[in-house]
Amino acid sequence: MNTLSPLPIGSYTAPYPIVQGGMGIRVSGAGLAAAVANAGGIGVISAVGLGMNSPYFDIEEKNPKTRQTQFFRANRLALIDELRQARALSPRGILGVNIMVAARDYESLVQTAIENGVNLIFAGAGLPLNLPELTAHRPEVALVPIISSLRAAQVICKKWQRQYNRLPDAFVVENPQSAGGHLGAKAEELGDPAIAAETVIPALVQYLKETFEQPIPVIAAGGVCDRPSLLHALSLGASGVQIGTRFIPTEECDADLRYKEFHLHADPADIVLVPSPVGLPGRALRNAFVDRVNAGEPSGPKDQCFANCLQVCKFRDRRETYCILRALDRACRGDVENGLVFAGNSVGMSTRIQPVAEVIAELVAV
Numbered sequence: 001m002n003t004l005s006p007l008p009i010g011s012y013t014a015p016y017p018i019v020q021g022g023m024g025i026r027v028s029g030a031g032l033a034a035a036v037a038n039a040g041g042i043g044v045i046s047a048v049g050l051g052m053n054s055p056y057f058d059i060e061e062k063n064p065k066t067r068q069t070q071f072f073r074a075n076r077l078a079l080i081d082e083l084r085q086a087r088a089l090s091p092r093g094i095l096g097v098n099i100m101v102a103a104r105d106y107e108s109l110v111q112t113a114i115e116n117g118v119n120l121i122f123a124g125a126g127l128p129l130n131l132p133e134l135t136a137h138r139p140e141v142a143l144v145p146i147i148s149s150l151r152a153a154q155v156i157c158k159k160w161q162r163q164y165n166r167l168p169d170a171f172v173v174e175n176p177q178s179a180g181g182h183l184g185a186k187a188e189e190l191g192d193p194a195i196a197a198e199t200v201i202p203a204l205v206q207y208l209k210e211t212f213e214q215p216i217p218v219i220a221a222g223g224v225c226d227r228p229s230l231l232h233a234l235s236l237g238a239s240g241v242q243i244g245t246r247f248i249p250t251e252e253c254d255a256d257l258r259y260k261e262f263h264l265h266a267d268p269a270d271i272v273l274v275p276s277p278v279g280l281p282g283r284a285l286r287n288a289f290v291d292r293v294n295a296g297e298p299s300g301p302k303d304q305c306f307a308n309c310l311q312v313c314k315f316r317d318r319r320e321t322y323c324i325l326r327a328l329d330r331a332c333r334g335d336v337e338n339g340l341v342f343a344g345n346s347v348g349m350s351t352r353i354q355p356v357a358e359v360i361a362e363l364v365a366v
């Protein structure tokens with residue numbers, strides 16, 4: 001029996017209040033997104049760096065200008081492929097794309113997504129202040145900013161309302177204290193109760209209710225991995241949850257089997273913070289790569305900036321940290337010791353690699 005309410009976002013309603021978090025690079029592609037959508041949730045393709053492991057890109061291209069142009073073109077073409085494949089696998093499912101505002105090809109990926117039938121755009125890693133303008137010709141596409149503070153949500157609502165007469169169709173609130181991937185807070189802020197989901201979600205829900213006539217659902221991300229954690233998130237006032245880590249050890253996850261098994265055999269004691277070239281830290285599984293980075297060792301002579309992919313990048317500008325594209329790509333292709341394996345605090349909840357439908361059935365069962 002299911003007692004959870006469906007999740008309406010814009011003109012779409014997911015039977016279950018479960019959004020699968022976008023996970024780059026190629027951890028959530030067409031396979032995972034379609035499986036989640038088919039099981040009654042919202043499936044999300046991460047658009048970041050899809051061109052890396054695609055037939056459209058040759059990393060050995062010698063001319064840096066040609067290589068860069070080729071990379072951004074490859075990202076676009078690979079996103080089209082993923083969207084087509086996801087739609088073929090899930091003709092009626094609700095499908096979104098997660099796009100990083102901090103990526104230099106953010107605008108081009110937004111255009112590509114909306115021209116290729118996406119239902120929702122999730123935009124994080126920066127404030128998506130001009131997203132309504134970029135998508136004005138496709139008002140049916142729901143727009144969902146990913147934020148970590150009430151303040152960020154207020155800035156977005158005010159700007160969108162004033163400038164575009166539009167409001168977000170939902171917010172994802174990413175809890176930096178538990179979520180996998182890039183965090184919206186500095187390492188030294190992580191213990192602060194002011195950034196906890198228990199503080200931010202009720203405050204945001206109240207602000208949205210008091211300020212706007214139309215309902216704007218809030219989706220809680222970070223640490224949701226089973227029925228109790230899902231119910232806890234809903235008890236804070238969230239209308240739904242976004243889940244990343246728990247969907248990794250699944251049959252349909254798009255990463256290499258070695259990546260899924262690394263996740264499967266890990267437990268919360270393996271979780272570490274790692275600095276990232278974008279500035280704020282990430283949460284990941286400890287491995288040889290992370291140990292090298294945390295010891296301040298160079299990331300290797302072959303790791304050079306090859307695509308100029310981010311607006312701000314310590315590796316490109318100062319040779320600090322590492323090339324995050326290469327690190328995520330290596331991991332996703334199966335080199336789990338020399339790549340970056342993002343994971344949230346709730347890692348280790350699965351006892352075997354399961355079909356997505358089974359994970360969702362477990363989450364929604366009473």
Ligand SMILES: Cc1cc2nc3c(=O)[nH]c(=O)nc-3n(C[C@H](O)[C@H](O)[C@H](O)COP(=O)(O)O)c2cc1C
Nearest residue numbers: 021022023024179180181222223243244245342344
């Ligand atoms: C492997 C991995 C990759 C991720 N990549 C992205 C990404 O590309 N963009 C993004 O906005 N969030 C990314 N995230 C965050 C997820 O979308 C999601 O919000 C988060 O995993 C929720 O926390 P949980 O892992 O505790 O479920 C990533 C998380 C993981 C574990």
